[in-house]
Amino acid sequence: MRKEYDFSKGTRARYVVSLSEIQLPIYLEPGVQSFFVSEARKKRQDASKFVNTLLKREMRELKKAK
Numbered sequence: 001m002r003k004e005y006d007f008s009k010g011t012r013a014r015y016v017v018s019l020s021e022i023q024l025p026i027y028l029e030p031g032v033q034s035f036f037v038s039e040a041r042k043k044r045q046d047a048s049k050f051v052n053t054l055l056k057r058e059m060r061e062l063k064k065a066k
Contacts, residue, residue, distance in 0.1 A: 028036070040050035 036051050037047045040047040
């Protein structure tokens with residue numbers, strides 16, 4: 001290692017990712033996943049968008065129930 005490093009041309013936080021940009025992986029049981037993939041195909045939708053639509057609907061219902 002060097003005794004000193006020159007950071008004068010460095011960029012602060014260049015590789016930092018905002019927490020709002022991080023997508024959490026969600027793991028479904030195999031049977032649940034195959035069901036949703038099958039239903040999404042029937043509706044000619046992307047499985048991810050299909051599941052998100054269902055989850056948003058569920059969120060609205062939960063908010064109403066409060």
